[in-house]
Amino acid sequence: MTLEMLTPMINETHWQAAHDAIADASRIVVVTHVSPDGDAIGSMLGVANILRGMGKTVDCAVDGGVPPTFTFLPNADTIQPKLFKGEWDVFISTDSSDEARTGECGAYARANSRTVINLDHHATNTLFGDIHLVQSTVSSAAEVAFNWVEQMAVAFSPEVARPLLTGIVTDTIGFRTSNVTERTLAVAQTLIKSGASLTEITERALDNRSYQSVNLWKQALQSMELHEGGVLCVTITRDDFKQAGIYEDGDFGLAGFLVRVEEAMIAVVIKETEEDGQINVSMRAKPGFNVADTALELGGGGHLQASGATVEGTLADVKARTLALLVQAAKSGKRVIV
Ligand code: AMP
Ligand code: MN
Ligand code: MN
Numbered sequence: 001m002t003l004e005m006l007t008p009m010i011n012e013t014h015w016q017a018a019h020d021a022i023a024d025a026s027r028i029v030v031v032t033h034v035s036p037d038g039d040a041i042g043s044m045l046g047v048a049n050i051l052r053g054m055g056k057t058v059d060c061a062v063d064g065g066v067p068p069t070f071t072f073l074p075n076a077d078t079i080q081p082k083l084f085k086g087e088w089d090v091f092i093s094t095d096s097s098d099e100a101r102t103g104e105c106g107a108y109a110r111a112n113s114r115t116v117i118n119l120d121h122h123a124t125n126t127l128f129g130d131i132h133l134v135q136s137t138v139s140s141a142a143e144v145a146f147n148w149v150e151q152m153a154v155a156f157s158p159e160v161a162r163p164l165l166t167g168i169v170t171d172t173i174g175f176r177t178s179n180v181t182e183r184t185l186a187v188a189q190t191l192i193k194s195g196a197s198l199t200e201i202t203e204r205a206l207d208n209r210s211y212q213s214v215n216l217w218k219q220a221l222q223s224m225e226l227h228e229g230g231v232l233c234v235t236i237t238r239d240d241f242k243q244a245g246i247y248e249d250g251d252f253g254l255a256g257f258l259v260r261v262e263e264a265m266i267a268v269v270i271k272e273t274e275e276d277g278q279i280n281v282s283m284r285a286k287p288g289f290n291v292a293d294t295a296l297e298l299g300g301g302g303h304l305q306a307s308g309a310t311v312e313g314t315l316a317d318v319k320a321r322t323l324a325l326l327v328q329a330a331k332s333g334k335r336v337i338v
Helices: 015-024 040-051 099-113 143-150 158-171 182-193 198-208 211-221 238-244 254-258 293-295 315-332
Strands: 011-013 027-032 057-061 088-094 113-120 131-135 225-226 232-234 266-272 278-285 306-312
Touching: 011 254, 015 088, 015 113, 015 131, 015 182, 027 040, 027 099, 027 211, 040 057, 040 143, 040 158, 040 198, 099 113, 113 143, 113 211, 131 143, 143 158, 143 182, 158 198, 198 238, 211 232, 211 238, 211 254, 225 315, 232 238, 254 266, 254 278, 266 315, 278 293, 278 315, 293 306, 306 315
Parallel strands: 027 057, 027 088, 088 113, 113 131, 232 266
Antiparallel strands: 011 131, 225 232, 266 278, 278 306
């Protein structure tokens, strides 16, 4: 079954119910997805900061806390790495397609909140929670958050504009993905007018890389293989991390870099995680190709052109399974920009 058959498009937006829930709430907790990217942190802080401006008491949390790349954002220091006490009127989940993605913080927040608002833009969103703000054709969770905040008729302060623009810029790789619309650019314009610097955000949240992370790419690229149908595959072992002198997890955007290769219709990075037997699969596709189906098959999720999963097994087994699915995905796709 293809993803289009499962979820052609989600536009389920209970704006009024969300406004009512917030109006009645005094304590709110916002949680985003594990291994947070710029959209996760940006949408979480944007929402948290707007609610704080409305006089609400807001906690925010993500398993492991805020990655160093995003500590420049306003109130990033309020992001908790773990939740172990507190009760809330409302729990807002941002940029998470399913409950498992919200990690241990999400599980705690859900068990100790009365109402759950699910704010997201993934085509694979499971519509968990009580109130849905899910728009799968929108560029980023940050843009969905903007759509919500705009209706609250409050001014966008720099504390709200900077995180939201960070979410948009990082998820669209600098306004370059196929889900960028006139509306995305208009939203960005409003956020820039409200005090967000596009130059600063692009430099700090999107382009900046450590020497060591490129060293990891150097190690990993030795495993690069081009498979049938234009599936470009790179694997990363724990030894590659050791050789590169890196002690944090992540591939630093390698799959996004590889899909730019002319011969690649689909790029995949298959990586051993710090946890034994847990393999991370990160996939990117050119427009016209679909990697979301493969992610769903592997127990993960994402978007048509950017998806991922964490799979149990050995690197070799997960690679074989993933490549078999992706070669099929490459054959069922068609290049739309030639
Ligand atoms: P990544 O390749 O890790 O940057 O992830 C690309 C996209 O896939 C993002 O939109 C993620 O939210 C989604 N994604 C990655 N890993 C998972 C997972 N284990 N479960 C669900 N979605 C995932
Ligand atoms: Mn994300
Ligand atoms: Mn996102």
